[in-house]
Amino acid sequence: MEPGTRVGPYEIRERIGEGGMATVYKVWHTGLHRFEALKVPRQSSVSTDSEFVQRLLVEARIAAQLFHPHIVAIHNVSEPEAPIQFFAMDLVAGYDLDALLERRGRLSIHESLSILRHVAEALDYAHIHGVVHRDVKPGNILLQEVSDPGGWMAKVVDFGISRAAEDTGGTKLTKSGMIVGTPEYMSPEQAGSGEPVDFRTDIYSLGIVAYQMLCGRVPFTASEGVSRMSILMNMCATCRARPSSTSPTCRWPPTTRC
Numbered sequence: 001m002e003p004g005t006r007v008g009p010y011e012i013r014e015r016i017g018e019g020g021m022a023t024v025y026k027v028w029h030t031g032l033h034r035f036e037a038l039k040v041p042r043q044s045s046v047s048t049d050s051e052f053v054q055r056l057l058v059e060a061r062i063a064a065q066l067f068h069p070h071i072v073a074i075h076n077v078s079e080p081e082a083p084i085q086f087f088a089m090d091l092v093a094g095y096d097l098d099a100l101l102e103r104r105g106r107l108s109i110h111e112s113l114s115i116l117r118h119v120a121e122a123l124d125y126a127h128i129h130g131v132v133h134r135d136v137k138p139g140n141i142l143l144q145e146v147s148d149p150g151g152w153m154a155k156v157v158d159f160g161i162s163r164a165a166e167d168t169g170g171t172k173l174t175k176s177g178m179i180v181g182t183p184e185y186m187s188p189e190q191a192g193s194g195e196p197v198d199f200r201t202d203i204y205s206l207g208i209v210a211y212q213m214l215c216g217r218v219p220f221t222a223s224e225g226v227s228r229m230s231i232l233m234n235m236c237a238t239c240r241a242r243p244s245s246t247s248p249t250c251r252w253p254p255t256t257r258c
Contacts, residue, residue, distance in 0.1 A: 001025065001040070007084050008076070010038055019139075021056070026091060036075060037091040040084065053085050059160025060087040062131060070122035072142060072157040092155055094145065097138035097209070106216035111151055115141065116210055118154035123206065126159065127199040133159050134197065136205035137185040138212065184208065184218045 001023075005012040010027035016037070017024035027038040041053045057077055064074035064087075076088040097115065101107070107115075119141055123133060133140075135158060144153040187204040189195035212218050 007038065007040075007086055008078065008082070010036070010086075010088065012038070027088070029088075035091045036088045038086050038088050040086045054080060056160070057085060057087065063159035066126055066129060066131060066159065068122055068125045070118040070153075070155050071126065071159070072155045089157070090155075092142040092144060092157075094143050097141040097143055097154070097213075100143060101138055101212065101216075107213045109214065112210065112213040114148070115143070115152055115154045115213065116206065118152075119156055119206060119209070122154075122156045123199075123202050126156075127202070131159055132197070132199050133202050133205075134190070135182060135185075136202050136209065137182045138209060139182075141209070184220060 001007070001012050001015075003012055003014060007027070009029055009031045011030055013026045013028055013035075015023060016026045020042070022039045022041045025038045025040065027036055028034075029036055041056050057080070060074055060077045063071075064077065067073065072090050072092060074087055074089045076086075078084070078086045119136070123136070126133065133156065136156070140156060140158045142155045142157055144155075145151065146153045185205045185208045187197070187201040189197050190201055208218055
């Protein structure tokens with residue numbers, strides 16, 4: 001959508017992000033006179049377009065009940081019959097953890113603990129209220145620089161998007177074969193182990209994020225030219241590399257086993 005386009009009470013100002021399932025715009029709320037972020041689902045994201053979009057909006061309404069300083073708040077969700085489906089949320093001034101890691105490689109233990117503490121608090125709050133994120137990864141952790149000792153204020157975004165796609169696809173892979181979720185951060189139960197998915201999947205994914213922040217890489221990867229499905233196979237069949245093998249500053253307890 002072009003700048004100036006009206007969507008409900010919002011005026012599009014600029015596109016600020018795009019993923020496999022939605023496009024994000026910076027918008028001006030003409031009634032409240034403030035900037036927000038508007039997420040518009042992409043109709044081509046899964047084979048069952050209409051069902052996916054409606055499921056996504058249901059998940060957005062569930063996530064809108066979460067009020068926590070480290071969760072990006074959702075303010076508005078479009079009606080099912082609206083010509084353009086959307087949900088509006090806080091506009092976070094900053095960038096995501098993925099961008100920070102791409103620029104820095106790895107973070108200090110002090111910085112990592114600060115970010116992990118914020119994300120863990122957000123997930124714990126969501127789990128207490130019966131909500132599982134299911135796609136915890138650096139791209140879904142937004143950061144703002146602050147003067148606190150840790151240097152960052154972290155906020156978690158996009159609760160339920162992975163769940164919406166899984167439900168409409170009927171499996172962990174959609175009917176078109178697209179992977180739902182991000183293989184590098186998915187838990188074994190999401191990867192097809194057959195175990196039920198519950199709040200523990202978020203804890204596992206947060207552990208992968210912690211590993212990446214400290215070591216500068218994720219523990220399970222696929223070599224160039226190899227399908228990302230091999231990441232899921234490696235995750236279920238192999239042991240992760242010890243952090244000390246990738247970073248001398250990361251010492252792993254010698255008693256730890258795979």
